[in-house]
Amino acid sequence: MSVRMFRATIKEDKVETAEKAAQELFAAIEEAGPEGVRYSWCKLTDGRTLVIVVDLEDDEKNPLLTMPAFQKTMNGLKNEWITAPLSVEPMTALASYRLFH
Template identity: 40%
Template structure:
């Protein structure tokens, strides 16, 4: 999981770029990946969740849309992102 706070004036750009990443994923249909992005209630903090099946290499860096998103994040961020490792205790059709 990565939690990121962006500058309020860039929320529209962040969300448009995220939609392009998800559209590219939808088109590519890579196996073994679950990926989600959510905006929190403050309107400027986002949480991205990524799970990869064992032995599956992360396909995100191979997508031009994701690389563009990552490059632009440098200017959109209000503070450094906070990566956290999660341990799934229970899940119903989420992971």
């Protein structure tokens, strides 16, 4: 199991675009139902900072990478919507309720 947290600050004029893209992305993920991944996007109270958490059962197989909707959203996020490169932090889940294993 691998848990990572990504942090991204969205440009003010791209917040609505990013939120709409997130809804579309998660609809595609729900439809596809990939196994071995737990994934979430959360917005902090500043209205512009996203915290993205991904939990993979197998570090070598991220099923989201093969999804066109994921590729499109990540391209927009990395190349158009953020004010600085994504920061990534590996995490170790100590305990959770229905979020991680």
